[in-house]
Amino acid sequence: MRRAFLAITGLAASTTALVVLKGSPGTTQVAQDLPAAQPVNPTPQGADPSVAPAAAGDPAGAAPKPSVSAGAPASPKPSRSTARPSGTRTTAKAPTTPRTTTKAPQPTTRRVTGPGVDNEYGYVQVQIVVSGNRIVEAISLSLPSGGESDIHSGDVRDRYNGTGGEVVQKQSANLNTVSGATETSNSYKQSLRGAIEQAF
Amino acid sequence: MPAAMTRPGLCRVEQIMGTAITLDLADDLAPATLHELADQVFTWMREVDARFSTYRADSEVCRFDRGEVLLSEASADLRFVLEASADLWGATDGFFDAYATGRLDPCGFVKGWAAQVASDRLLAAGAPNHCVNAGGDVRVRGRSPSGEPWRIGIRHPWDPMATCLVLAGTDLAVATSGVYERGRHVLDPRRGAPAGGLRSVTVVGTDLGVADAYATAALAMGVAGIGWLDRLADHTHAVITDDAYQLHSSALPLTD
Numbered sequence: 115m116r117r118a119f120l121a122i123t124g125l126a127a128s129t130t131a132l133v134v135l136k137g138s139p140g141t142t143q144v145a146q147d148l149p150a151a152q153p154v155n156p157t158p159q160g161a162d163p164s165v166a167p168a169a170a171g172d173p174a175g176a177a178p179k180p181s182v183s184a185g186a187p188a189s190p191k192p193s194r195s196t197a198r199p200s201g202t203r204t205t206a207k208a209p210t211t212p213r214t215t216t217k218a219p220q221p222t223t224r225r226v227t228g229p230g231v232d233n234e235y236g237y238v239q240v241q242i243v244v245s246g247n248r249i250v251e252a253i254s255l256s257l258p259s260g261g262e263s264d265i266h267s268g269d270v271r272d273r274y275n276g277t278g279g280e281v282v283q284k285q286s287a288n289l290n291t292v293s294g295a296t297e298t299s300n301s302y303k304q305s306l307r308g309a310i311e312q313a314f
Numbered sequence: 315m316p317a318a319m320t321r322p323g324l325c326r327v328e329q330i331m332g333t334a335i336t337l338d339l340a341d342d343l344a345p346a347t348l349h350e351l352a353d354q355v356f357t358w359m360r361e362v363d364a365r366f367s368t369y370r371a372d373s374e375v376c377r378f379d380r381g382e383v384l385l386s387e388a389s390a391d392l393r394f395v396l397e398a399s400a401d402l403w404g405a406t407d408g409f410f411d412a413y414a415t416g417r418l419d420p421c422g423f424v425k426g427w428a429a430q431v432a433s434d435r436l437l438a439a440g441a442p443n444h445c446v447n448a449g450g451d452v453r454v455r456g457r458s459p460s461g462e463p464w465r466i467g468i469r470h471p472w473d474p475m476a477t478c479l480v481l482a483g484t485d486l487a488v489a490t491s492g493v494y495e496r497g498r499h500v501l502d503p504r505r506g507a508p509a510g511g512l513r514s515v516t517v518v519g520t521d522l523g524v525a526d527a528y529a530t531a532a533l534a535m536g537v538a539g540i541g542w543l544d545r546l547a548d549h550t551h552a553v554i555t556d557d558a559y560q561l562h563s564s565a566l567p568l569t570d
Contacts, residue, residue, distance in 0.1 A: 275544055278561030282554050284476040287465065287570065290338065290458045292477060293516060294450040294469030295492030 221246035230256065321459040323443075324348040328356050331363045331425060333449030339436070340443040340459045351441055355432045359448070362428040365391060368419045379418040395420050395427065398523065406531035407542075411503035414534075422500075426451040426489050426526025433522070452488040453522045465569065471514040471554050478560065479516075479552055482569035487522035491515050491529035500533045511536035513556050518566065519549040 223245045230239040243251040322342035328335050337355050339348050365374045374392050377383045385393065399412040399420045412420040429448035433455060436444050443456030445464055454464035463484045467477030471494045481488060491500065492514035502509045515532045517525040528549060532539030540561060543551040550563035562568075 273544075274540065274561065276551075276561055276563040276566075278559065280560055282470065282472075282478050282558050282560040284470055284473060285467075285478055285480055285570075287467065287477070287480050289467040289477065289480065290464045291336065291445050291447045291452050291454070292450070292467040292469050293447075293452045293481075293488040293490045295490055295494055295514065 223250075227255065323459050324352060326352045326356070328359070330356065330359045331367070331428075331449065332369065333425075334447075335359050335429075335449065336445075336447040337432075338445040338447075338459075339441055340445070340457060341441045343441065348441075351436060351439060354435065354439075355446070358432055358435070359428055362391070362424060365389065366395065366420065366424045368417075368421065375418055375420070395424060398427070399423055399527075402524070402527040402531070406528065407535075408503060409531035409534045409539075410527045411501075411534075414501045414503040422491075422530035423523050423527045425449060426487070427523030429453050430487065430522035450490050451522055451526050452486070454483060454486050454488075456484055468516050468552055469514075472558070478554065479562065479566075480569050481518065481567050483567045485520065486567065487519050487525045489517050489522055489525035489529045491526070491533045493533070500530055502534050502536070509534040509536050511556055512539060512553055513558075514552075514554040515539065515543070516552040517543070517546075517549055518551065525549065 223243060225241055225243050227241045228239060238254070239256040241253045241255050242249050243253070323339040325336070325338045335356065337352055339351060364370065367373045368375060370376065374383060374389060378388055378392060402410040402423060403412070410422060412418055412423070425448050429446045429451055430453055433444065433446050433453040437455060445452065445454045445458070450469070452466055454466065458464045463482045464486070466481045466486065466488050468479040468481065468490060470476035470478045471492055493500065494513060500509050501507065512533055515529045517529040517532070519525040528546065532543050532551070535542055537555070540553055543553065550566040552560065552562035552566055554560050
C-alpha cells in the first residue's frame, strides 16, 4: 500500500516537474516572440498580401523560396529543422525573425499544398500561401464540377450563361401576339354560364 | 375598324381545346383563299381536340388509355404523339411525362404540336407569313401585316394585362408554361407533387411541340430547370422565378 502511494506521489511529482520545466521556457518564448515578430511583420505585411503569391514563385528572392515543396537546400532547411523538434510554431518563428530583421525586411512566403481528397462529388485539393506565420491566401487547385452540385441554386446562378438577376418588369409595346400559360377560357365560360343560370 | 380594312390578310379567333386559338394570316391573298386556309387550320385544331382531349371520354386518347384501342389500331397522329412523348421523356430526364397525372395526358406536347402542324401546312399551302397562337403557344413565320418581323410579348406572370419581355422574329416557336393560370398544375413526376420555384418558363425554338414540352419539363424541374435550359442546344429561354427574378439566354431574340 505504502509503496503504491509513494509510487503515485512520485509519478505525480515528476510529471508536475516535467510540465513546469518544459512549459516555462516555451511560454516565455512565446511572450518574447510576439513582440519581436510583431514590429517586423506589420511593415512588410501591409504591402505583402498581393505580392505574396508572386514572391513565392519569384526565383530572385532566395529567402522567400524556403517552401516545403521547393525544398531549397541552402537557407530554408535550418528554419524547418529548428521548427520540428520544438514542435510549436512560435519557436519556429524565433530563428527566422532575427534573420529577416538582419538581412531582408521580407517575411518568408511559403506555398503549402494539401493532400488531394476525394468525396462523392469529386476531387478537392487546396493550397495555402503562408507569409511569416499568417495564411495570406487559400487557393483551390481542384474542386468538383458538374454532377449533383449543379442543381444547387447558388451554383446555378454562378454557372448560368444567360442574363439574369433583375426583377421582372412590365414592358408594354406594340405587339402582334402574346405567349403565356394556357388560359382556361372554357372554365371561365362554364363558371359564367353557371352564374347566369343561377341568377335567372 | 379601318385598320382591319387596310391591312392584308385575315385574323380569326376560335375557342378550341379549352382555350382561344388565334390565327393571323399576313399574306396578301384573295379573301376566299384566306378564309379557306383559316377553315383548314381550325378544322385541324378541332380534329386534334376531338382526338386528344382528356376531357372527352370518347376521345381516342381516352379510349387508348382505357385499353379500348390498341396501339396497332391507333391513328397515325396518336402513334406519332405517343412516340414523340416517349422521346421527350428521355430528352427531359423524365420530367416531361405524359403519364405524370397517373393517366395518359400528352397535352403538354399536343397543343404546341397542333399549332406547329397548322403552321407547316400554311407554309406548304403558299401562306408563308402567319402567326398561330394556341392558348399562349405561338408559332410565327415570315412577317406581320405591317411588313415587320412578328412581335411576341411574354406575359407578365403577375399581371394578365402586361408583358415582361418582347421577342421579334420571322421564324420562331415560342412556348410558355406557367403556374399563374391554372395554379400548380404541372407535377414533378419524380415526387408526384406540384413543382415549385419557377413561376413561368418560356422556351424559344423552331418546333412548337418540342418547345412546349421543354417549357413544361423545366417548370416541373423547378430551380434546377434553369441550368437544364441553359445547356439546351438550339433553344433559348426566359425564366421568371417565384421570387420575381427574371433570367434569360443571352441569345434570346429580344426587342424593345
